[in-house]
Amino acid sequence: MDKPLFRLAYILYSNTKLGLCYHKRQVKNARRQFQNGHSAIKPLIFNGLKIFPIPMLVDNYSYLVVATETGSGVVIDPSDPQAVQACIEREGVYLDGILTTHKHWDHSGGNITLKSLYKCRVYGTSMDNIPGLTSPVHDGEELTFGQLRFRVALTPGHTQGHATYILDGKSFGVSDCLFSGDLLFLAGCGQIFEGTADAMLASLDYMSGLADDTLLLPGHEYALENLMFAADLEPKNEAVLLKLDWVNEQRGSRLCTSPSAIGEERTYNPFLRTGSEALHTALGLQWKATDPWEKFRAQILQELRQRKNAFCRHI
Numbered sequence: 001m002d003k004p005l006f007r008l009a010y011i012l013y014s015n016t017k018l019g020l021c022y023h024k025r026q027v028k029n030a031r032r033q034f035q036n037g038h039s040a041i042k043p044l045i046f047n048g049l050k051i052f053p054i055p056m057l058v059d060n061y062s063y064l065v066v067a068t069e070t071g072s073g074v075v076i077d078p079s080d081p082q083a084v085q086a087c088i089e090r091e092g093v094y095l096d097g098i099l100t101t102h103k104h105w106d107h108s109g110g111n112i113t114l115k116s117l118y119k120c121r122v123y124g125t126s127m128d129n130i131p132g133l134t135s136p137v138h139d140g141e142e143l144t145f146g147q148l149r150f151r152v153a154l155t156p157g158h159t160q161g162h163a164t165y166i167l168d169g170k171s172f173g174v175s176d177c178l179f180s181g182d183l184l185f186l187a188g189c190g191q192i193f194e195g196t197a198d199a200m201l202a203s204l205d206y207m208s209g210l211a212d213d214t215l216l217l218p219g220h221e222y223a224l225e226n227l228m229f230a231a232d233l234e235p236k237n238e239a240v241l242l243k244l245d246w247v248n249e250q251r252g253s254r255l256c257t258s259p260s261a262i263g264e265e266r267t268y269n270p271f272l273r274t275g276s277e278a279l280h281t282a283l284g285l286q287w288k289a290t291d292p293w294e295k296f297r298a299q300i301l302q303e304l305r306q307r308k309n310a311f312c313r314h315i
């Protein structure tokens with residue numbers, strides 16, 4: 001983030017009331033543009049567990065996670081409180097908590113309204129200036145809400161205090177579910193607004209180290225643009241092309257493309273493949289045995305991010 005004007009706009013958006021005003025206008029416009037949300041909702045239904053992706057703004061997802069036996073639930077990244085409230089009331093859920101991945105308004109803009117409506121706690125890191133924060137979280141901490149158990153992972157890079165939440169699927173007999181905010185998307189990763197490429201790489205490595213079957217539930221519907229970039233970069237990568245075909249079909253019917261799984265992400269997500277020789281060749285960069293390997297991978301990540309910014313400015 002080296003352009004002074006962009007830097008100023010970012011500071012105004014993320015640290016001042018001007019950002020909140022801008023966000024509220026965006027919410028209003030999106031409600032007008034998409035009366036039923038930008039994507040069709042198809043809840044994930046497991047034994048004793050339901051996860052509702054809730055579309056909001058033009059491409060954001062919030063998630064309502066419900067333990068069906070008790071009817072209690074937790075919401076992740078509620079930017080538009082009205083859309084979340086409608087889902088809570090339709091499903092008759094008792095809201096136990098709000099988990100926030102990071103401070104950006106398109107993830108946290110509904111915190112204060114929902115907190116006062118449902119008298120629940122707001123979780124997030126204290127480093128990230130989260131609106132309505134009551135309960136600062138720490139790396140490795142376990143959060144328990146009745147049957148719902150989450151592990152917190154501090155994952156800086158997009159913002160300094162970005163956190164991700166991993167739902168323990170064991171008690172429901174399902175895979176763990178990773179709510180990755182703006183760190184990791186289907187076939188992509190977030191912009192490096194506040195951190196360094198090294199910090200982002202460490203966060204992505206942590207995500208990549210999760211079990212193959214971990215389900216990925218990101219904060220945005222960016223799959224199509226991300227895969228178009230990946231296909232442009234590696235036109236012969238079969239995993240990229242197959243996923244791109246599938247995503248094209250899904251989006252043709254306005255269907256949500258999540259979840260994917262970490263195991264498959266490693267085959268087509270360039271940002272999880274910074275150690276791949278095929279990707280190095282595609283970028284025209286070569287590792288020299290004298291260079292520290294981690295430094296080289298951070299350089300690959302930086303290069304990928306720059307090319308992605310040029311390919312598709314806004315994500």
Ligand SMILES: [Zn+2]
Nearest residue numbers: 102104158182
């Ligand atoms: Zn963000």
